Amino acid sequence: MSLPTTAALRVGLFSFIIIGLVSLVFHATKDKIAANKRQALLSQLQAVLPVTDYDNNLANDVMQQGIYTIYRARKAGKPVAAVIRTYTTQGYNGKIELLIAIHITGKIMGVRVLSHQETPGLGDKIELKKSDWILTFTHKSLHKDKLSQWRVKRDGGLFDQFTGATITPRAIVNQVKTTGLFFLQHQQTIFQ
């Protein structure tokens, strides 16, 4: 056999073996991976919205609208709240992914940062393991009388900024506010 033919056959043989091995591992792990992903989602959802607040299958009652992934919480069939996954690019560096739980009355139930690349030591105080800042959103209302409070203190609002990092908290305050207003405005269609 000529060299190119042998070479081609060898590449084919090795590809076949490697693909076989990888698919074996894939099949052995795929259920566990799916379970992990689901468990991670559930614990994220539970962190922002207490389980006792709803009785539907929150993780599966999901819809997508633009940059919002919306998990709808219902109790006895009636809308209770929504947990919305969204992001902002107004931070200091790249995307900040957020999970926001909002009651149908416009009250924030909880907010968490899922991922970010803000400056370590300055902007990363938005993580719960670094500081309690993200908890200041809990129970804040998006009622229209209180909208002017939705700013960082430097801009005359209610939320602390961090020393050396105003951009990061400002971005999050704005995104939580925008998301909340979006939810209040589109509640009817979201829960249809």
Next chain:
Amino acid sequence: MAHQYSKILTNGLWHNNQALVALLGLCPLLAVSNTVTNSLGLGIATTITLVLSNGFIAASRHAILPAIRLPLFVLIIAGIVTGIELIMHAWFYQLYQSLGLFIPLIVTNCAIIGRAEVFASKNPILPSLLDGFAMGLGFSIALVLLGACREILSEGTLFAQSELLFGAIATHWKITLMPADAGVLLAALPAGAFITLGLLIALKNALELKKAVRHQSRNSQMHSSR
């Protein structure tokens, strides 16, 4: 035989340390070495990849034609790394989340294809496995040292979040050396990784130099006493 094996070990750990001497695999090395836990996780994953790829390549070295060896190495290493990524995703999910992006990057670690080309494609299975292990261990030690320096400087802790790697028993392994606010931000940033690596390499060279000087002075003493 035993002599050959100990040489493979010392090569991997010291004389030809992939991180400190060969300066290979710097991308994952610098990106992930911000804490001891991350360093250890990536070190273990890299070592396993090295051992498996060296073993696989040594076992099939007679079937690998020289003309197509590089694409085959890439194929084999990519397959192994994909397997490791899936396994970590399934059984070390938390660690997978913190190392996430960098696991596929192991494929681009030139140390692995380097060992395949220089060693595994020319040697029997057993020495190749040992070479992969020694090189991986040397790389991991450098990675953990770097991670320790950076974690102490930036966060003032050691072994933070080691439960991601070792499970619940490791929850209290975290050692706090100084208050977190006193940390040096630079050490946590990529630039700090470069500088710390430079200092580690300088330290290694200084040790070698000292040894060489001592060796030389002993030799000259022997000459003069004659």
